[in-house]
Amino acid sequence: MTIAFHHHFRNGDYILNRVVAAIAQKGIKGLTLAPSSLNDINEAIIPFIEQGVITAIETSGGRGKLGRFMSSGKLSKPTIIRSHGGRARAIEAGELKIDVAFIGAPCCDASGNINGINGRSACGSMGYAMVDAAYADKVVAITDNLVPHPVFPISIPQTQVDFIVVLDSIGDPQGIASGALRISRDPRELLIAEYATDVIEHSGYFKDGWSLQLGSGGASLAAAKFIKEKMLAQKITASFGVGGIAAPFIDMLEQGLIKTIFDVQDFDIPSIESLKNNPNHLEMSASYYANPHNGGPIVNNLDVVILSATEVDVDFNVNVITDSNGIIMGASGGHSDTAAGANLAIVVAPLLRGRLPMVLDRVNTIVTPGETVDAIVTERGIAINPRRTDLIDNLKDTRLPIMTIQELQKMAYDMTGRPEPIAVSDEVVAVIEYRDGTIMDVVRKPL
Amino acid sequence: MTIAFHHHFRNGDYILNRVVAAIAQKGIKGLTLAPSSLNDINEAIIPFIEQGVITAIETSGGRGKLGRFMSSGKLSKPTIIRSHGGRARAIEAGELKIDVAFIGAPCCDASGNINGINGRSACGSMGYAMVDAAYADKVVAITDNLVPHPVFPISIPQTQVDFIVVLDSIGDPQGIASGALRISRDPRELLIAEYATDVIEHSGYFKDGWSLQLGSGGASLAAAKFIKEKMLAQKITASFGVGGIAAPFIDMLEQGLIKTIFDVQDFDIPSIESLKNNPNHLEMSASYYANPHNGGPIVNNLDVVILSATEVDVDFNVNVITDSNGIIMGASGGHSDTAAGANLAIVVAPLLRGRLPMVLDRVNTIVTPGETVDAIVTERGIAINPRRTDLIDNLKDTRLPIMTIQELQKMAYDMTGRPEPIAVSDEVVAVIEYRDGTIMDVVRKPL
Numbered sequence: 010m011t012i013a014f015h016h017h018f019r020n021g022d023y024i025l026n027r028v029v030a031a032i033a034q035k036g037i038k039g040l041t042l043a044p045s046s047l048n049d050i051n052e053a054i055i056p057f058i059e060q061g062v063i064t065a066i067e068t069s070g071g072r073g074k075l076g077r078f079m080s081s082g083k084l085s086k087p088t089i090i091r092s093h094g095g096r097a098r099a100i101e102a103g104e105l106k107i108d109v110a111f112i113g114a115p116c117c118d119a120s121g122n123i124n125g126i127n128g129r130s131a132c133g134s135m136g137y138a139m140v141d142a143a144y145a146d147k148v149v150a151i152t153d154n155l156v157p158h159p160v161f162p163i164s165i166p167q168t169q170v171d172f173i174v175v176l177d178s179i180g181d182p183q184g185i186a187s188g189a190l191r192i193s194r195d196p197r198e199l200l201i202a203e204y205a206t207d208v209i210e211h212s213g214y215f216k217d218g219w220s221l222q223l224g225s226g227g228a229s230l231a232a233a234k235f236i237k238e239k240m241l242a243q244k245i246t247a248s249f250g251v252g253g254i255a256a257p258f259i260d261m262l263e264q265g266l267i268k269t270i271f272d273v274q275d276f277d278i279p280s281i282e283s284l285k286n287n288p289n290h291l292e293m294s295a296s297y298y299a300n301p302h303n304g305g306p307i308v309n310n311l312d313v314v315i316l317s318a319t320e321v322d323v324d325f326n327v328n329v330i331t332d333s334n335g336i337i338m339g340a341s342g343g344h345s346d347t348a349a350g351a352n353l354a355i356v357v358a359p360l361l362r363g364r365l366p367m368v369l370d371r372v373n374t375i376v377t378p379g380e381t382v383d384a385i386v387t388e389r390g391i392a393i394n395p396r397r398t399d400l401i402d403n404l405k406d407t408r409l410p411i412m413t414i415q416e417l418q419k420m421a422y423d424m425t426g427r428p429e430p431i432a433v434s435d436e437v438v439a440v441i442e443y444r445d446g447t448i449m450d451v452v453r454k455p456l
Numbered sequence: 457m458t459i460a461f462h463h464h465f466r467n468g469d470y471i472l473n474r475v476v477a478a479i480a481q482k483g484i485k486g487l488t489l490a491p492s493s494l495n496d497i498n499e500a501i502i503p504f505i506e507q508g509v510i511t512a513i514e515t516s517g518g519r520g521k522l523g524r525f526m527s528s529g530k531l532s533k534p535t536i537i538r539s540h541g542g543r544a545r546a547i548e549a550g551e552l553k554i555d556v557a558f559i560g561a562p563c564c565d566a567s568g569n570i571n572g573i574n575g576r577s578a579c580g581s582m583g584y585a586m587v588d589a590a591y592a593d594k595v596v597a598i599t600d601n602l603v604p605h606p607v608f609p610i611s612i613p614q615t616q617v618d619f620i621v622v623l624d625s626i627g628d629p630q631g632i633a634s635g636a637l638r639i640s641r642d643p644r645e646l647l648i649a650e651y652a653t654d655v656i657e658h659s660g661y662f663k664d665g666w667s668l669q670l671g672s673g674g675a676s677l678a679a680a681k682f683i684k685e686k687m688l689a690q691k692i693t694a695s696f697g698v699g700g701i702a703a704p705f706i707d708m709l710e711q712g713l714i715k716t717i718f719d720v721q722d723f724d725i726p727s728i729e730s731l732k733n734n735p736n737h738l739e740m741s742a743s744y745y746a747n748p749h750n751g752g753p754i755v756n757n758l759d760v761v762i763l764s765a766t767e768v769d770v771d772f773n774v775n776v777i778t779d780s781n782g783i784i785m786g787a788s789g790g791h792s793d794t795a796a797g798a799n800l801a802i803v804v805a806p807l808l809r810g811r812l813p814m815v816l817d818r819v820n821t822i823v824t825p826g827e828t829v830d831a832i833v834t835e836r837g838i839a840i841n842p843r844r845t846d847l848i849d850n851l852k853d854t855r856l857p858i859m860t861i862q863e864l865q866k867m868a869y870d871m872t873g874r875p876e877p878i879a880v881s882d883e884v885v886a887v888i889e890y891r892d893g894t895i896m897d898v899v900r901k902p903l
Contacts, residue, residue: 120752148751157665158757159696159716161738168743168750218604249606269606288735291608296615303615304595305567310605 010108011067013145015138016046017113017125017274021184023176024113024151026053033062041065043105045096045137045295046340049073050184058084067105069093070330070340080336080438082454088337088439090330090452092376093273094299094306094346095444097140101296101303104446110145112138112170113179117152118160121170125292126162126285128154130180133275133284134254135164139294142169153179164292189256190277192234193227197388201357202231204409205315205386210239212353213403214312217245221267222252222308222347225276226317228357233257240266251298251307252343254280254290262290271307273298273343299346301444308343308350316344318358318385320372323414325379325394327356328372330441333365335431335455337439341376346444348381353400360387366421366428368392368414373431375450376441390417432456457555458514460592462585463493464560464572464721468631470623471560471598473500480509488512490552492543492584492742493787496520497631505531514552516540517777517787527783527885529901535784535886537777537899539823540720541746541753541793542891544587548743548750551893557592559585559617560626564599565607568617573609573732575601577627580722580731581701582611586741589616600626611739636703637724639681640674644835648804649678651856652762652833657686659800660850661759668714669698669755669794670705672723673764675804680704687713698745698754699790701727701737709737718754720745720790746793748891755790755797763791765805765832767819770861772826772841774803775819777888780812782878782902784886788823793891795828800847807834813868813875815839815861820878822897823888832861839864879903 012032014025025044030053032040038061042054046069055078057063065086071079079088091099099105112135116127123142125135130153142148142165149172150165159167193199205228209215221236223229234257240246241264249269250258256279261267263283270290275281283290299306308314318327319339327348332338348354354377358367367387383400385392392414393401404411412420433453443449459479461472472491477500479487485508489501493516502525504510512533518526526535538546546552559582563574570589572582577600589595589612596619597612606614640646652675656662668683670676681704687693688711696716697705703726708714710730717737722728730737746753755761765774766786774795779785795801805814814834830847832839839861840848851858859867880900890896 120757157695159718159754161716161736163738166744167752167754168747170751248604269608271606289608291610297613300615304617305614307606307614310567 011041011043011106013107013110013141014044015112015141016044016048017132017135017137018130018180018185020048020050021181022048022050022113023178023180024111025051028111029054029057029062033057033060038062039064041067043067043107045069047071047075051075067091069342071337072339076337080455082436082438087437089442090341090439091442092299092341092345092444093295093343094301094308095442095446097296097300098302098444099446100140100144101300107141107145109147109149110141111149111151112142112165114150114152116154116156116160117150117173118156118158119173120158121150121167121173122160122163123150123165124160124162125164126281129182130185131281132185133281134272134292136273136293136298137295139165140296147171149174151176151179153177186275186281187277189279190230192257193231195227197359198228198231200388201228201386203235204391205232205355205357206235206239207407207409208355208384208386208391208404209236209313211404211407212400214353215245218248219312220247220249220310222250222311222314223258224316225253225255229315229317230255230257232315233261237261237266251311256280259283262287299343306350308347311347311351313353314347314351315355315357316348318356320367320369321356321358321385322369322372323418325382325385325414326372326375327377327382328374329376331374331452335373335433337452345377348377349444353383354381355384355386356382357386360389360421361425364425366425368418368421369428374441374452378449385414387417389420392417458488458490458553460554460557460588461491462559462588463491463495464579464582464584465577465627465632467495467497468628469495469497469560470625470627471558472498475558476501476504476509480504480507485509486511488514490514490554492516494518494522498522514538516789518784519786523784527902529883529885534884536889537788537886538889539746539788539792539891540742540790541748541755542889542893544743544747545749545891546893547587547591548747554588554592556594556596557588558596558598559589559612561597561599563601563603563607564597564620565603565605566620567605568597568614568620569607569610570597570612571607571609572611573728576629577632578728579632580728581719581739583720583740583745584742586612587743594618596621598623598626600624633722633728634724636726637677639704640678642674644806645675645678647835648675648833650682651838652679652802652804653682653686654854654856655802655831655833655838655851656683656760658851658854659847661800662692664692665695666759667694667696667757669758669761671763672700672702676762676764677702677704679762680708684708684713698758703727706730709734746790753797755794758794758798760800761794761798762802762804763795765803767814767816768803768805768832769816769819770865772829772832772861773819773822774824774829775821776823778821778899782820782880784899792824795824796891800830801828802831802833803829804833807836807868808872811872813872815865815868816875821888821899825896834864836867837864
């Protein structure tokens with residue numbers, strides 16, 4: 010059987026570990042675990058994988074001890090890593106068949122209507138859980154906040170919920186959402202953010218009614234500050250903003266710079282409050298967000314997305330999953346979905362991380378294919394995908410340090426030398442699915 | 457192929473007739489027409505049925521010329537009549553497979569996000585269309601109000617829409633929604649409404665947090681007036697109200713007597729305005745409303761429903777489809793769904809219609825089975841289903857004219873004489889499906 014969980018509680022999640030422990034206690038083995046993502050807190054399940062309770066994982070990625078464990082080859086099957094849109098697609102297509110979805114419910118009534126905006130474990134949008142609830146054979150709502158019927162607004166309807174379990178506590182509010190995510194003060198990140206904003210300004214997409222998504226990484230979030238300044242100065246408003254939502258976006262919404270927010274997940278308390286109170290702030294499912302095989306996910310309407318990267322290569326391919334030792338340490342998330350959907354996909358990253366160059370001949374793990382990446386912005390130079398002659402043309406008269414990706418790579422290699430390739434075995438420990446289900450790459454067990 | 461339409465535009469609908477005419481022009485024949493319901497205006501399709509463009513109908517019922525046509529046996533297959541919940545169930549189960557859903561969209565953006573609350577053809581809730589959009593192979597939105605992306609609130613998401621067609625006009629606002637539906641001034645209807653309210657008051661269900669649905673018939677709607685007075689006097693509030701919504705419910709919502717409204721369809725302009733402006737007024741799909749095979753439709757949470765009837769019988773069975781000549785002249789709607797779901801299902805009707813008694817030995821067409829009907833309220837007497845000994849007990853000390861159903865029937869027959877049975881042929885012209893898909897009854901062609 011396959012069991013699913015949402016990761017809206019992030020490092021405050023009490024549900025996944027507790028349910029897996031309870032399943033283990035019953036002596037059940039051989040399950041596939043299919044959460045929308047995994048967080049550090051979920052490393053508590055490693056012993057249950059070792060005992061064979063869980064023998065396969067299908068998720069967005071892994072971090073810390075769990076990422077290292079996934080990379081170790083100790084699971085009987087390779088982990089399947091999907092983007093958020095790819096997971097929604099796989100569920101709707103029946104490729105990822107969920108037998109039981111366990112859904113942490115911050116606010117739930119006795120008939121099973123659920124929302125994520127009320128209660129001590131409020132997490133905001135329930136976007137990932139919405140797909141699980143709609144398609145799982147059985148849906149178990151787990152709540153620490155059972156309230157009188159009917160709960161509304163309704164994120165997950167009573168028509169999809171089969172069982173309701175009441176616990177004292179389903180999560181740690183401190184771990185679920187932070188205070189307002191603040192803009193970085195790191196000068197390098199700020200410079201990258203400023204360059205990225207300049208690229209947007211001159212790209213041809215920066216005009217009234219445009220739309221944008223910002224990643225939650227430092228430089229990507231910092232771009233909000235500069236974008237906001239330019240929008241105010243030029244009296245430009247955006248029709249919508251998308252994504253995992255954080256305070257800088259809420260600020261732009263409240264100032265009328267963004268007319269609508271589509272929210273699949275909230276990173277901080279101001280975002281949760283905004284979803285609760287602002288009618289222009291809309292909750293959406295992971296399918297509405299990014300499933301490429303429905304009638305049109307909102308990522309396909311995006312003008313601009315700013316994304317992070319672990320490493321990129323001269324073909325503009327991006328890795329966000331494995332580190333410089335080949336170990337799984339990140340998640341696919343909406344990276345490849347938004348890069349493919351947006352008219353302008355900008356990847357921001359420092360040119361060097363410590364003594365390691367960020368631009369390689371070939372990334373260790375391709376998550377987002379280069380043909381969907383339009384610009385790579387570092388603190389020392391900006392490379393535009395040569396397929397985008399229109400962009401190159403639009404940017405040629407700016408003062409931006411535009412160069413070829415090879416020049417960018419050379420600049421890095423001149424400082425660090427050519428990095429040693431990672432030594433890996435033949436054993437495949439993870440499979441990277443693209444949003445449409447094709448296999449984009451595999452992760453091999455590092456030696 | 458099967459084509460589907462919603463009936464939210466009622467007698468103002470331009471879509472169904474126009475699409476069927478266009479299909480006929482292409483020379484296509486042998487289609488099944490599966491609208492959520494049909495209105496008088498749709499009698500324009502009769503020639504296309506005669507030409508074989510449409511050879512089968514699956515819907516909620518029929519009225520006027522179309523009802524008489526359905527009863528004539530000229531369709532190659534018997535019409536399948538389903539309740540609103542039964543239709544949602546059949547669609548979700550794959551029994552009613554919709555190839556193309558044509559959806560009149562009062563407000564639509566270029567990506568296909570739709571709502572029913574804005575535009576000159578505003579109809580309010582899109583509840584019936586939501587099921588069609590979610591399950592049809594192809595979805596065609598037809599709008600006279602294409603607005604900038606993104607439309608919100610979103611009743612039907614862009615992920616479900618395949619094509620968008622823009623017309624000058626999709627409906628006649630005068631026919632779509634009336635001004636505020638007013639409470640009847642007919643003394644007989646008011647007396648029936650008052651009796652029904654008294655039954656509710658003493659039933660055991662009239663307490664804080666109760667829930668209710670009122671039909672749109674005269675006596676049933678008039679009950680809102682008396683219920684409201686009793687709720688104010690006894691300081692009782694309802695947790696929710698359900699149904700096709702009209703002004704008297706909105707009045708109760710705005711006075712705080714009803715905390716939430718679940719709205720599958722709007723009958724008048726105040727209801728559309730309320731859906732647009734009041735966050736406690738929630739749109740719901742026909743599946744959420746009444747599909748008995750999902751995890752729990754809202755009708756199953758109902759305490760009380762007041763329903764109309766064409767005729768009832770001594771076993772408490774109700775007919776709302778055929779008239780005293782056996783001709784189809786009504787629709788199943790949510791009748792059997794709410795009767796089954798509610799704790800107390802009250803059927804209101806005059807004891808006589810002209811010279812015809814309303815209580816028969818056996819109704820001509822069973823739509824709602826007697827085991828789900830708890831009380832029959834007329835202006836001359838009230839019969840409680842003998843299965844409901846608890847109700848009989850609760851009502852025994854009131855001044856209400858409680859009697860057996862046989863006494864009620866005798867009172868009618870003493871005035872009218874025993875009615876002649878309707879002469880019918882062997883030919884089945886319509887099949888009445890119960891909410892769960894079982895065949896409840898058939899309609900035979902009258903001689």
